[in-house]
Amino acid sequence: MIKKLKQWLKQIPATIQAYDPLNDEDENHHDNEGNGSNTKTSSHKSLGSVKDSDLEFLFHQLLQGVANGWQENRIEQFFEKLTPRITVEIWLDWLQRYRNQLMASPAPHYHFAARMIILGEVTASLPFLRPVGDLAYEIGTELLNRRQNNPIVESLRSRLNQDTENDPDKDLELTESASSLGDVLSLLQNNPEFAENTAKELGINTVDPGMIMEKIVQETELESIPFKESPSPETINDLFNLGLEKAETGDLEEAIAFWDQVLSVDRKFTQAWHNRGSALAYLNRFEEAIHSFDQAIAINVNDYYSWNNRGNALYSLGKWQEAIISWDRVLGVQPNFLSAWYHKGLASEKLNLTSDAIVCYQKCLSIDPNHTLSRNALTRINT
Structure with missing residues (x-):
């Protein structure tokens, strides 16, 4: 998940729909760099049909929720929605492996640790989920204890x-x-x-x-950030990279805060606008995301990654015709951008433009003959 999110924030477009890690057909399991590749991620270990990267993504969602004030009922609903596919035993097994990964990492993971402490506190009154909370609490405490002269x-x-x-x-x-x-x-x-x-x-x-x-x-x-009245380019880049580091750990709210600091000094930092928009879209804050992508496009009208993500956000709001316009701008710059063709096909279907959708899916297959999503879409239309 960390590698995928880092790549996505730098350039790769966000998925149209909210990411469902339990859906194997979700495009987030594919390489969408626009080069026609469609190789599924294989770097993570699998637990039956649930991958470690999926569990990590869900756990980050959970920790973000408890940091925002989730209480017992909301946490129970979170786990119930995933049961029986992900049991408490699976969570405990994965957490032990993830613990080793966190402890081996040179990053401090302070936010992550604090939120695991909160999870442990809130689940103390939930007998069924308490083992997960207790283990999270233990890992969080271990992370907080490992740095001296902090x-x-x-x-x-x-x-x-x-x-x-x-x-x-x-x-x-x-x-x-x-x-x-x-x-x-x-x-x-x-x-x-x-x-x-x-x-x-x-x-x-x-x-x-x-x-x-x-x-x-x-x-x-x-x-602790050395921020002077007239920050040097090095300081601004440091802030930008701190945002990337936060995003890599799944802490998108903090990542946005760092990019906001960058933009308060340099309003023309295109990548900060793009990454901010991508993070907001990932948090389902689509209107805000569109504003950020618009800012990036105003600086560079040929920023096709921002055009593409803008289309994704518009699609999520049900604005399919506007989304198609954004993807057409992408294809005007990068004619073989696979993701734009596929998503344009989806939007065309929503508008009952079946023939247009078929053209889009066929174009995808001409770029990548193994693009399963487009092949499945054509089968769906023809049956």
């Missing part, structure tokens, strides 16, 4: 100490021995006053340790 801890310590009015040494004493975010988490869990003061300083209305930890990571990471 710059985020130092930033938090300075921040709390700076604004303490009555007893300037109190919070500093509490965090003096903390050298990892795991130590800070323990303080939040075991010292209600510390949790209350920290939440107040961060401006959030909760003393939940996991939610506080999420906010700590979010704010201190942003504060």
Whole structure:
């Protein structure tokens, strides 16, 4: 999933429909770089009909949900929708493997860890799902504990100490021995006053340790970026790459925040507009995505990747004729762009333009004779 998302954000167009990792016919399982290739991803291990990359994608969706306030009922619905195809046993088996992957990675995964802590806290009252939550909590704690001399801890310590009015040494004493975010988490869990003061300083209305930890990571990471009044090109590129790093871990909200910083300085950073639009589309925020693609196209009218993604977003809104216009712009620049031809065929079907759809699918097969989706579409039309 990480490799796929990274490639997609850089250039590859987003899928028309919301990605369903349990649908083997979904185009996200194909290479859509417009070169006619249609090779299915084979780099991940499979659990029956469920791939590790699919489980990773779903887990990131779950963690994004708990970070946005999902409670017990919503989490139960998430798992029930996937049952019986994905059982608790499958989740536990995959989480153990994913744990090894995370611990071997040099990236800190702080947001990921904080959200796993929240998941563990929320599922503590759900007997059936508690094993998943407990294991996620354990992995999250392990990730928070593995870094010593943590710059985020130092930033938090300075921040709390700076604004303490009555007893300037109190919070500093509490965090003096903390050298990892795991130590800070323990303080939040075991010292209600510390949790209350920290939440107040961060401006959030909760003393939940996991939610506080999420906010700590979010704010201190942003504060640690060296952003001058007139940022150098290197600084802007660093911010852009930090957005890519967030996207690679599935944290698209944070990725968008970094690209927003880039665009606040350089409104003509085309790739930031494109990536922002792609991330918004992936989050089903299609109107916002279209605005970002429009900005990228205004800078470079021949940016066919943005035209293509714009068509995808319009299709998702049911604006099929407008989507076709966008894909025609793609094909004017790249006549053999497979994804545009296929999706134009889908939109033509929606408009009952069957003959136009057939032409599109036949064109796909002339580009790639093994394009299964187009072959299936033609079979569907002819039966």
